[in-house]
Amino acid sequence: MKPKLTIVKIGGNVIDNPELLDSVLADFAKLENAKILVHGGGKLATRLGEKLGIEAKFHKGRRITDQAMLEIAVMSYAGGTNKSIVAKLQALGVNAIGLTGADGNLILSEKRAVKTVDFGFVGDVRKVDSEALRNLIQCGFVPVFAAITHDGKGKLLNTNADTIASEIAIACSDFFDTELLYCFEKPGVLANSEDGDSVISLLDAELYQRLKAENKVHSGMLPKLDNCFRALENGVSVVKVGSEKLLSDQNSGTKIQP
């Protein structure tokens, strides 16, 4: 039987709230099996950019990463946020090691091809080195990933943290029984996006297709849920979406099923 590995992704709502972050890290510390944390960026990069007079650029809600913004993302995600989380986890007795995809060539990406819009230095994941990750875990380290990867040719790339989490979970399914937990600002997938009490406890592919056809899935949820189903179709055992309570309450959030 493969050993269990839990991959937890936390988003900006946790990163930007110091008390919530501390409580999430305390819950993460309590997970007894092998584990990996993936974090997004939060507002630090945007704030730093503003202070430096570098304007955040978006196309239809998606960030465009020019060279100046890439440097800010690397400094704030892989520097500020990542190392602060690592130090906090170490204080909780978790042997965290902070990483980007460039470190140990763990996540190789390709700069997104320019079609109609040039999103700049944004990477689409090509390969996760699950063997190297397994080695790190076997050495007793708990990987903590910032959402930065590289192209293997010397260029760092800003990369979607949800995708990094699902690609890690998929690749690590070679060696582990993997569980993927997406913590975000809602208590789960909602039947009615206005109503926090309308959490769908079990979402399978059929229901997802139906909800999509009825335009009942919030557009911001679509890429996240596509990542969830992709993970399930590629060897990941368990996928859940919900608030940070996913870490402490088995029955919290939405369980995604094939």
Place this chain on the structure above:
Amino acid sequence: MKPKLTIVKIGGNVIDNPELLDSVLADFAKLENAKILVHGGGKLATRLGEKLGIEAKFHKGRRITDQAMLEIAVMSYAGGTNKSIVAKLQALGVNAIGLTGADGNLILSEKRAVKTVDFGFVGDVRKVDSEALRNLIQCGFVPVFAAITHDGKGKLLNTNADTIASEIAIACSDFFDTELLYCFEKPGVLANSEDGDSVISLLDAELYQRLKAENKVHSGMLPKLDNCFRALENGVSVVKVGSEKLLSDQNSGTKIQP
């Protein structure tokens, strides 16, 4: 026989010069035995601080690290500089992994006690985990350290890069035949600090004491040379000080001897 391990420290003069940095990394890539790179910060932190309106504070030439400056140091050293070096080394075929002392609890420090001056969040190294470093090296990783450590209680600490390099070299002497190379802006220890051609090729403790007594050692060199002799007294086999040519030319620079 213990396997050979080379620890290379590069300073601001290399970090701040992109062409020189590329050439140093190319030479580092050619070293065939196990290796570790330690880098200082360069001007990125100072420039970032200036842009953010945070003034660098010094006491008799030594930096005072307040909370704002610590955050800038972590972002620029552990984020910007470290990850950029890692991506460049990966492109050269070196399986670099970027680290601070907080990662994997590799370098534990203590905040420097306040005597007459409070240097702020500055760490004095207490323990390097040589076994964890050996594990990383045995997994095929090449550690690249930014000069940031932690206190194990959740606080990151700015730490002298020369000291980090010598403490790593000393600790790793348990498992390796260690060589410590300090690359800096001069071609070696100079008999006359005004004359770049006056490199002392061999400096032993006796000569060092004599030069010190005669006030012939530049004051900025004293802590570096103290680190060198401390390393030699604690198990490090070879210590050299010089320009980046140390990496490609066996006869370059100053060899320090007990």
